[in-house]
Amino acid sequence: MAPRADRDIVAQLVSQCRRGDPQAFEQVFALYRGPLYAYLARTTGDRHEAEDLLQDVFVRLVENLDRYEESGRFEAWVFRIAANRVRDWARRRKHAERTASAPPGGRENDGDGPLPGVLDKAVEAPPEGRMIAGEQIRQLETAMAGLEADERQVLVLRHYGDLSFREIADIMGSPLGTVLAKSHRALLKLRDKMDRPAARSDP
Amino acid sequence: MSACDPRELVLLAAAELDGAARRRIEAHVAECPRCAAELQALRQGLALAARLPAPEPSPEAIDRVRRAALGALARRRPARRPRIAILRRYALTAAAALVALVGWSLVQQWFAPDPVPPGHVAVADGRELTHNWDRWQNAVTDSAVLTEELGTLQQSDPWTLAEIRLAGSASQKAGDELQEIIEHVELIEHDAADGS
Ligand SMILES: [Zn+2]
Numbered sequence: 478m479a480p481r482a483d484r485d486i487v488a489q490l491v492s493q494c495r496r497g498d499p500q501a502f503e504q505v506f507a508l509y510r511g512p513l514y515a516y517l518a519r520t521t522g523d524r525h526e527a528e529d530l531l532q533d534v535f536v537r538l539v540e541n542l543d544r545y546e547e548s549g550r551f552e553a554w555v556f557r558i559a560a561n562r563v564r565d566w567a568r569r570r571k572h573a574e575r576t577a578s579a580p581p582g583g584r585e586n587d588g589d590g591p592l593p594g595v596l597d598k599a600v601e602a603p604p605e606g607r608m609i610a611g612e613q614i615r616q617l618e619t620a621m622a623g624l625e626a627d628e629r630q631v632l633v634l635r636h637y638g639d640l641s642f643r644e645i646a647d648i649m650g651s652p653l654g655t656v657l658a659k660s661h662r663a664l665l666k667l668r669d670k671m672d673r674p675a676a677r678s679d680p
Numbered sequence: 681m682s683a684c685d686p687r688e689l690v691l692l693a694a695a696e697l698d699g700a701a702r703r704r705i706e707a708h709v710a711e712c713p714r715c716a717a718e719l720q721a722l723r724q725g726l727a728l729a730a731r732l733p734a735p736e737p738s739p740e741a742i743d744r745v746r747r748a749a750l751g752a753l754a755r756r757r758p759a760r761r762p763r764i765a766i767l768r769r770y771a772l773t774a775a776a777a778l779v780a781l782v783g784w785s786l787v788q789q790w791f792a793p794d795p796v797p798p799g800h801v802a803v804a805d806g807r808e809l810t811h812n813w814d815r816w817q818n819a820v821t822d823s824a825v826l827t828e829e830l831g832t833l834q835q836s837d838p839w840t841l842a843e844i845r846l847a848g849s850a851s852q853k854a855g856d857e858l859q860e861i862i863e864h865v866e867l868i869e870h871d872a873a874d875g876s
Contacts, residue, residue: 494753495756497753497754497756499750499753499754502749502750502753503746506745506746506749510737510742510745511734511736512734514734514735514736514737514741515734515735515736518735519732519735524735524737524738527735527737528737528738528741528744528745531737531741531745532741532744532745532748532749535745535746535748535749535752536748536749536752538749539749539752539753539756540752540756542756610731613731614731614732614733617728617731617732618732620728621729621732632729633732635694635729636729636730636732637734641694641696642690642691642694642696643696654687657686657687657688657690657691658686658687660690660694661686661687661689661690661722663725664690664693664721664722664725664726664729665718665721665722665725666725667725667728667729668721668724668725668728671728
């Protein structure tokens with residue numbers, strides 16, 4: 478699922494996009510829309526927010542193509558845009574929550590949003606073959622949602638973006654050691670939670 | 681024997697260590713039961729994370745995002761990259777280069793009207809741009825041309841001089857600001873190209 482597209486092909490597509498080639502863009506869109514959306518959906522825990530952010534990311538991607546430096550991987554650059562959008566979104570949300578909770582009858586719509594990482598609507602029903610794993614997946618999603626935002630961020634960037642820890646550190650603007658420490662914690666938590674089945678998966 | 685380092689274990693579990701570093705940690709793990717167990721747990725954690733399914737956007741959302749992005753693509757002005765690349769190569773004379781850019785577009789379109797308001801983007805003619813760019817390159821390398829154009833610019837309107845001041849100060853600034861200037865120059869030049 479991760480976009481391990483051939484580097485030369487991506488470079489070619491990027492330069493065609495820079496010249497405004499819509500067909501090249503379609504290919505870039507097809508390559509990254511899935512991983513980007515998955516990342517956005519998991520970090521926001523909200524499909525609609527994720528869709529809006531996805532649009533924002535692609536528009537910015539197109540507008541800022543000239544700022545992409547070929548020295549780094551394109552995937553890392555793309556996910557950096559997405560991570561920045563998520564950070565802004567989180568900030569806005571925090572602000573909205575603060576102003577909404579103070580006076581009674583403020584903004585009511587997003588008051589008790591879904592747990593970050595758990596989607597409001599369940600992931601589309603998987604094909605029969607994967608049905609058996611459904612309960613486990615549900616549990617896994619809950620376990621992911623139970624992580625600290627930063628811990629979850631590292632894991633989903635790695636999973637959906639297929640990024641190395643170094644690239645993730647770069648994107649998050651954190652030292653590599655910090656990112657590794659977070660991953661260490663996150664991975665052990667994830668394993669421990671999945672070790673104790675159903676113990677805390679009740680709503 | 682090296683000390684236990686949980687961060688290096690993460691890198692090892694994720695197969696992001698190579699060569700000497702990898703062999704060193706592997707040797708440590710072989711002799712340290714605690715790290716061996718931890719490495720195992722980290723690998724299990726990674727395997728779990730990798731099982732997380734990827735939610736997909738709705739077809740309507742895909743369509744909406746595609747249309748928005750294609751719209752942005754159509755608004756892009758082509759041939760910006762080469763200019764920036766070449767400007768970087770001439771980084772030492774960036775101010776002169778920018779003045780040349782402004783100056784040259786003025787010389788070309790002597791009676792160019794007011795600058796295009798920000799937000800308005802003219803559709804560029806690719807050949808025109810390439811042609812212009814060749815001329816600019818020459819202008820940048822030839823100081824006599826620069827001087828001549830600077831002389832001409834002295835007699836131009838205040839708005840142009842403000843642009844030049846901006847261009848001059850941009851040379852000491854970061855890439856983003858430099859790009860902003862270039863974009864502005866492009867707008868002027870597109871506007872002029874429309875009028876000719
Ligand atoms: Zn050890």
